[in-house]
């Protein structure tokens with residue numbers, strides 16, 4: 001796979017203290033008895049032409065974060081700025097121009113495509129919704145998008161079930177590109193694909209980034225996949241970012257014990273290099289009642305008493321390298 005594109009220091013997306021807490025309701029009166037702290041105060045930026053990988057085990061809140069950023073679900077708190085404008089409080093109408101600028105590609109291309117629409121109509125739908133009324137112009141733009149993502153124009157009249165998994169994800173990418181966005185959120189966009197197809201789709205995303213100066217928030221549970229496409233990586237655990245650094249810093253000098261455990265599970269291509277495997281004990285605790293202090297203390301091999309009572313802050317330990325751990 002090719003190296004990631006060089007980036008410009010111009011933030012497309014600035015996320016500050018983003019929170020998404022879901023109420024837990026019980027009883028006949030549906031009283032709120034608690035909250036699921038799915039996203040609990042995360043902050044990061046994504047520059048023009050940059051990919052930020054957001055990684056963590058399933059249930060850590062990364063997909064919820066992606067949806068809250070795009071306001072597919074309403075955040076509980078925090079701000080989201082796109083190209084300098086705070087979009088977190090905009091009304092639906094005011095939000096409309098920003099909807100064009102930020103698109104999402106989901107994990108399962110089959111369930112995210114309407115089985116009763118042709119592939120051409122699926123890709124052309126955002127154009128229609130955003131005012132490209134002329135059928136001829138729409139068809140031309142859809143055909144160009146099919147060319148660009150490696151599909152044949154003749155396939156525009158086919159239905160989703162007539163495509164392979166990789167081709168269906170190409171349809172989703174073409175649809176996301178239709179309105180010429182600045183940012184694409186990929187929510188596990190290659191996780192459902194075979195390994196060889198994953199590489200093709202990642203190469204396509206990288207080529208598109210180079211051509212269009214696209215920015216990506218690439219959400220994945222797989223650190224090895226994220227390594228290939230990301231300029232920087234944010235590691236998430238139970239609703240919080242525990243480490244945030246360049247991809248090189250994470251892979252050569254990952255500091256948080258959770259990052260260490262995730263890294264130890266990444267295969268090393270050189271058989272001469274042996275990585276000590278650290279198997280994490282247990283599952284991610286419930287975000288309804290997260291552990292006190294450092295959320296990771298119930299699984300951390302280095303935990304000390306302080307970890308149970310005091311939540312560590314995310315501190316910059318080296319330029320651009322942020323870690324949330326009392327011992328770093």
Ligand code: SF4
Nearest residue numbers: 294297300307325326
């Ligand atoms: Fe482990 Fe304590 Fe660091 Fe949390 S703060 S990661 S429990 S050592």
